[in-house]
Amino acid sequence: MLTAVERVLILKGADLLSDVGPRHLLGLANVAREVEIFKGDTIYTEEDPADALYMVVEGRVRLSTGDRMMSEVGPGEAFGTWSLVDDSARGHRAECTQDGLTLALHRDEFYDVAAGDLPLLQEVVRALAKRLRALVAERPEEARVESEGVEEPEAQAKAETVAAPVEAAPPTAGATLSAAAVGGPIPEKDLPATAPEPLAPPGENASPEPPEPPEPANPPKSQ
Secondary structure, rough: OOOOOHHHHOOOOOOOOOOOOOOOOHHHHOEEEEEEEEEEEEOOOOOOOOOEEEEEEEEEEEEOOOOOEEEEEEOOOOOOHHHHHHHHHHEOOOEEEEEEEEEHHHHHHHHHHOOOOOHHHHHHHHHHHHHHHHHHHHHHHHHHOOOOOOHHHHHHHHHHHHHOOOOOOOOOOOHHHHHHHHHOOHHHHHOOOOOOOOOOOOOOOOOOOOOOOOOOOOOOOOO
């Protein structure tokens, strides 16, 4: 039976948990389960859902895909790490090659603890981002490329043919005032067609006023 301190030290060997402080790891250590393994046992297959991270305490485990062996892990090493953030199929097989003991941390129990421990979750996300950057740098051909917002040329042309052009709504007075308040550009439809004439300086008239007509010399007498 492992003590709480031993479990904390073992969990710290996982790369996703390596930067997590002992106090935060203690909560995970309390929910981790000890699982004995025996030579020849299959811990999980390629099709099994990823539900737990395993830390090898004693013994050895071989990881393989089909007929190709990927690696073999021993004491202090982790396998199935992605299960903490991905619940898809394992994609590889784990078989025990030497009797021993593992410490299993199930994803659901991990999130139960992390939900009340924000620093723990932040450290895991930071470690995950670091691991993804390393994967892209070392094996860019295996990195997942998201094509969100990018359409195939044929699909894009079809969409342009089907969709009718939509005329932009004229800017409102409120939009014009908002743009002027923040110093932004005024919508084109609110601009005058021609530039206004400059105002005359104070004291000067832009154009002279016409003179008043002279009064008649002999105004007509009233009858």
